[in-house]
Amino acid sequence: MTVINIPSWLKKMRYTPTFCIIILGIFVYAAIFPKTISPYSPDIRFSPYGEPDENHILGTDDMGYDILTLLIYATRISLIIGVFAGILSLCIGTSIGIASGFHQGWVDDLMMGVTDIILIIPKIPVTILIAAYLHPSIWILIIVLGLFSWETTARVVRAKTMQIRNSGFVLSSRCLGFSSFSIIIHDIIPVIYPVLLPKFMLTIASAMISEASLSFLGLSDPMMESWGKMIADAFDHGGFIREMWWWFLPPAICMCVTVLAITRIGMIYESNEPEMVFE
Amino acid sequence: MNSPYPILDISNLSITFLSDGIKIPAVSSFSCRIMQGTCTAIIGESGCGKSVVAHAILRLLPKNSQVEGTIIFKNQNIYRLDERLLQSIRGKEIGIMFQSPDRALNPIYRLYKQMFQPLDTHKVVPVQEREAHIHKALIKAGFSNPELAARLYPCHCSGGMNQRAVTAIILSLEPDLVIADEPTKGLDRSKILDIQASLQEVLHEKRTLLLITHDIRLAHTMAHHIVVMYAGEIVEAGPANAILSSPSHPYTRGLIQSLPENGFNPIPGCAPPLTNLPEGCRFADRCYQVTKLCHKRPAKLTQVNGRMIRCHRY
Numbered sequence: 001m002t003v004i005n006i007p008s009w010l011k012k013m014r015y016t017p018t019f020c021i022i023i024l025g026i027f028v029y030a031a032i033f034p035k036t037i038s039p040y041s042p043d044i045r046f047s048p049y050g051e052p053d054e055n056h057i058l059g060t061d062d063m064g065y066d067i068l069t070l071l072i073y074a075t076r077i078s079l080i081i082g083v084f085a086g087i088l089s090l091c092i093g094t095s096i097g098i099a100s101g102f103h104q105g106w107v108d109d110l111m112m113g114v115t116d117i118i119l120i121i122p123k124i125p126v127t128i129l130i131a132a133y134l135h136p137s138i139w140i141l142i143i144v145l146g147l148f149s150w151e152t153t154a155r156v157v158r159a160k161t162m163q164i165r166n167s168g169f170v171l172s173s174r175c176l177g178f179s180s181f182s183i184i185i186h187d188i189i190p191v192i193y194p195v196l197l198p199k200f201m202l203t204i205a206s207a208m209i210s211e212a213s214l215s216f217l218g219l220s221d222p223m224m225e226s227w228g229k230m231i232a233d234a235f236d237h238g239g240f241i242r243e244m245w246w247w248f249l250p251p252a253i254c255m256c257v258t259v260l261a262i263t264r265i266g267m268i269y270e271s272n273e274p275e276m277v278f279e
Numbered sequence: 280m281n282s283p284y285p286i287l288d289i290s291n292l293s294i295t296f297l298s299d300g301i302k303i304p305a306v307s308s309f310s311c312r313i314m315q316g317t318c319t320a321i322i323g324e325s326g327c328g329k330s331v332v333a334h335a336i337l338r339l340l341p342k343n344s345q346v347e348g349t350i351i352f353k354n355q356n357i358y359r360l361d362e363r364l365l366q367s368i369r370g371k372e373i374g375i376m377f378q379s380p381d382r383a384l385n386p387i388y389r390l391y392k393q394m395f396q397p398l399d400t401h402k403v404v405p406v407q408e409r410e411a412h413i414h415k416a417l418i419k420a421g422f423s424n425p426e427l428a429a430r431l432y433p434c435h436c437s438g439g440m441n442q443r444a445v446t447a448i449i450l451s452l453e454p455d456l457v458i459a460d461e462p463t464k465g466l467d468r469s470k471i472l473d474i475q476a477s478l479q480e481v482l483h484e485k486r487t488l489l490l491i492t493h494d495i496r497l498a499h500t501m502a503h504h505i506v507v508m509y510a511g512e513i514v515e516a517g518p519a520n521a522i523l524s525s526p527s528h529p530y531t532r533g534l535i536q537s538l539p540e541n542g543f544n545p546i547p548g549c550a551p552p553l554t555n556l557p558e559g560c561r562f563a564d565r566c567y568q569v570t571k572l573c574h575k576r577p578a579k580l581t582q583v584n585g586r587m588i589r590c591h592r593y
Contacts, residue, residue: 051476079409105342175377176397176448177370179363186396191386 017268020261024231027258038072042225048085049242058246062237069223071250077226078208078255081142082262085207088146090153090200097157098184101167118151124213131219138221141214145207153199160192194269201266205259211257227251283314286456286487289337292350294331298343303553305331306511308348313456313504318478318488320502320519322495323533326550328511329491333460336489337369347393352456371401374449378461380441384433390417391429394448401450416451420444420477438466439473446477450484458489463497471497495538499520499523510550510561517586527588529566560591568592 025140030037033170039057042065050060058067109172127144164170165188168210173183214220215228234240234248294306306328313319320462321329323373334340336350338357350357352373356498357365384393394413398531404412416424433441442462449457459478460544463471471494478501481488492498496507507530515528526532533546548565551557557564572591580589 133289167377168377169385172375172383172445173375173385174339175375176399176400176452177368179366180401183402187385191385207580208412 017265020264023261027075030072031079034072038060040066040069042073052246058250061248067247073232074225074227077224082204082208083213084142085145085202089150089203093150094151094157097154098161099160100189101161103260115151115154115238123148131214136219136221138224144212150202156195161188164188164191200267205262227255286315287313288351294335295345296343296559301554304511311506313487314485316484316485317466317503318501319491319504320490321506322497322498323508327508329508330460333458333491337373337375344389370397371450372454374454375458376445376449376462378464380445383445384441386433390431390444394451397452401452415449420447439470442474443477454567456487460491463494514589528590529568530562
């Protein structure tokens with residue numbers, strides 16, 4: 001039996017998220033500078049329902065647009081929705097979690113009550129209702145996705161804050177005359193950061209998936225081309241019936257790869273290190 | 280130097296904790312006056328309320344506590360101050376050193392940052408002199424290479440080094456009163472000597488030290504005055520040498536006899552639970568000179584030969 005020698009750089013890559021950072025980097029580049037890598041401008045039309053060939057690697061859609069170009073331009077909308085919904089959710093979750101964990105008492109009761117209510121709301125049906133009721137636009141989508149995904153962050157942050165606020169260094173910070181605000185900024189947030197990052201990344205990933213589901217149901221901004229909307233278009237305009245896999249499969253693969261890369265980067269602090277305990 | 284004046288004046292301090300509707304009197308009618316530039320030690324066995332007094336001075340007690348009496352620090356009643364004024368006193372005027380220094384330092388910052396932030400908050404020295412000030416404080420605390428020490432994380436340091444770092448942080452703020460709450464708990468003799476050296480440094484700079492400990496040997500070497508507490512009240516207080524060489528109260532005598540060099544004779548029994556205190560003297564059940572009166576009436580704190588004693592025999 002021959003032993004396969006795995007090169008050391010490849011071995012290292014298994015434990016570091018380098019590969020995932022490169023993948024995410026490519027998508028972010030595509031989102032910021034789509035012009036530099038897309039083969040055509042998104043307004044040029046060719047003959048519709050074209051099969052993949054040397055001019056159009058992924059063929060053309062029902063309107064005659066180049067699918068690769070659409071795919072590259074759609075990266076921006078998908079990422080924007082994910083990142084902004086993630087930031088919104090992180091901000092709300094962290095503030096509520098820290099406030100209730102740090103002050104405890106009635107503040108904690110009230111905020112955790114609100115969190116419980118948000119937690120039991122069935123997310124997707126309510127999001128569909130809101131998106132259908134309001135004029136669908138990317139910003140409303142971001143706000144709705146952000147507003148319905150902070151509660152788990154708040155729970156985790158609250159638990160961590162309660163643990164740290166009783167630790168010796170917070171007590172000594174109080175004894176050195178620091179205000180509660182500066183204790184939160186300098187002592188609590190930096191220490192819970194390793195918990196915040198994976199929560200943030202997971203929220204981005206789940207917001208992107210939710211966006212795709214909503215787009216597929218036709219509830220996204222009709223003017224904004226995202227990966228979810230590309231799949232929906234392929235479904236509505238005959239891509240599935242004609243078995244044009246090059247139309248609906250690439251956006252789905254891009255989606256999966258991005259979500260996987262983001263999730264793996266979020267686990268950056270979970271690698272092979274012993275659990276850190278702050279007493 | 281002008282004559283010593285009381286920097287901290289605690290009178291009739293009573294602290295009660297409320298827990299599930301049960302009142303726990305942790306400290307009752309504690310009075311003590313601490314003079315500028317001296318070292319006062321509060322000694323007593325675990326659970327006698329020593330640390331509660333230290334926490335009360337900085338108003339660090341939890342919300343379920345009731346505090347009566349007054350604590351006057353430099354003519355200001357601590358319990359009448361608003362939170363912002365109190366924050367300017369904490370650290371800058373009263374520094375407190377807790378047991379287990381490893382926990383008192385934030386594990387994710389270098390020592391330099393941990394020393395810089397309090398200086399920044401209290402504006403002790405102008406910005407351009409801060410680095411030099413930090414290095415000076417580290418040298419004083421016993422670090423021979425302050426540049427290197429400032430770049431360390433708390434996990435790089437041993438327990439003794441962290442203790443010295445905590446001392447450096449507290450002394451860099453130049454507080455007038457330093458409270459050391461059980462600084463030697465659970466340490467071996469060589470570590471205790473380290474801590475003793477850093478506490479000597481506090482006294483050396485003409486600062487006031489309030490030492491809370493159950494290490495009688497440490498109290499003997501450091502303190503000018505000693506306050507002995509038992510079950511939440513003062514049983515004996517006065518000059519350190521007099522009390523430790525000729526203890527008057529049976530409890531103090533018992534404490535000193537329980538030291539290894541004095542025969543290791545522990546006081547029989549244990550302290551009464553604070554929820555169910557006896558009617559008479561709180562030490563009566565363990566006292567070898569107990570009389571009928573001791574069980575009936577609590578003793579009053581009386582002045583005898585320049586010290587305060589709470590015993591019916593005086």
